[in-house]
Amino acid sequence: MILKNIPDNILSDFLYIKNILKSSTSRAYIVGGAVRDYFLDMPITDLDIEVYGITKFQFERLMEQIGAIGVGKSFFVYKYNSIDISLPRVETKVGVGHKAFDVEVAYDEIVGASRRDFTMNALMVNIFDGQLLDFFDGLSDIKNKKIKIINKIKFAEDSLRVLRAVQFSARFGFKIDKKCVEVLKEIPLDDLSSDRIFLEFQKLFLGKHLHYALFYLLKLDIAKKLLNLELLFIDFLKIYKLFKLNYQNFDIRVYEYYFLYILSKELNIDIFDICRKLKLPNHYKNIYKLQPNIFIEDRLNLAILALEMPIYLYLENYHEDIQKIAKEMSIYDEKLTIIIDENIIKSLNLSGSELGKKIKELKIEKIKEKFGFNITKE
Structure with missing residues (x-):
């Protein structure tokens, strides 16, 4: 079989x-x-x-x-x-x-x-x-599609099982049985090591049903216990819908980073504080550091951003228009390379941050030429 x-x-x-x-x-x-x-x-x-x-x-x-x-x-x-x-x-x-x-x-x-x-x-x-x-x-x-406990007394002996329930829900799209929810809420999590917590959260981050993950992190008081985080219903509903409607547009190469990125952005909270509380590996922080402070969706600024990274690393790329534009410009999978002639750089007679700023200005001019941007419109 x-x-x-x-x-x-x-x-x-x-x-x-x-x-x-x-x-x-x-x-x-x-x-x-x-x-x-x-x-x-x-x-x-x-x-x-x-x-x-x-x-x-x-x-x-x-x-x-x-x-x-x-x-x-x-x-x-x-x-x-x-x-x-x-x-x-x-x-x-x-x-x-x-x-x-x-x-x-x-x-x-x-x-x-x-x-x-x-x-x-x-x-x-x-x-x-x-x-x-x-x-x-x-x-x-x-x-x-139900998650049910076998023995609630034995179950409570390993508190990691609370997080396992949530990551199973996120991965399989299963609902946790109502009787189980009450048991799970009462189990403390303070005996869990950071390594064990991370391994379950990593599986959660990779799930296709992140809206379920959000629901149960709140319903089971996990977000409150581990992150000191509570949501107003209106905020919960907005983020729930974002996950449910957009997960299919998440780039598989950076899939595990979207959950915390969207959560922190919509709640206007410090994503690096969450990383510290969950003791996440450095690769999470490195990806989040790449993200611009403002929402970028126009062609010119996407091209400028692509000087720093391919747009598949930009975690707003789940917006279909952004993906479409970046792929049309061939900046989705690879960084944009703009070369400034060394003789021009030498002729500037600048150094340090002033030189860097001027080189970026020259690269932007070349971007406008390359893609035929109308400067007055862009």
Whole structure:
């Protein structure tokens, strides 16, 4: 069933592991995101296999046999290229933080599945006979585009799951079940490291349903807890519509930067303050530093801006007119190169900022000549 969606480079490893396991157990399953993504008709990029019906000693010997690398031995997790292989486990919270868990092996499939965060992630497919195990109606929730919690008490033990709910909503266009919303709102986020927060926000930023992301960041008080940010309804509605109507025009090369750019611009708040609060990597700040302080949409000023960067880096390019103009002028994908003769530069007898200013003026004159601008109109 699920095999047809597994890419060839992973399939060969999977078949090898399947062949190794078949002499030891008939209860090994593909679990988690790969099964969910199969039913969403999305590409599968990695696999998680859980192995039941063998002892820890047998499992470790098998992993040594195939040369799998232990990436979380205390959690019984090994990696073989793009495939994670593990024993099913039960985790009990014993302290603060995402590592403060006691871990024991689970010997029953329903117990193993019950540790998952959401019903859509608790599906299991037997690697030998293709049987689907769906203890919590996850397949129905996928079809109905719903995010539901399996066990609200166990769920609250890992606060990262609150952010996971939002990024799943942003990526898949799923709505979070109303009962789950109340549970999620009550979970504090102050035990999360900046690295874990960023990884979930990065997935959120890349989602096609950014209007859902905005809604749940506010609805679940995440924006307030992490950014000290609250919105008036009129502002929320405006930004919600911007995301919903324009995401298809976002350039894929800079897609992850639009969410915070549009949010900060429409609310007139400091985008670099948000970057600091979320401790985002420098590449976010570098892109935001490129953005002009004023909205540019006319041909002349787009050409002048293109002296500094190709217009695909200009985060107002989701406006169709801007994209169209920039592509017609061949400045969308590449910077505009205007060369001033060295002899002219020497004859100016200027230096420093004065020289730079004069060179830019000369380049603008050449831009006007190149594109035939009527100076009085432009």
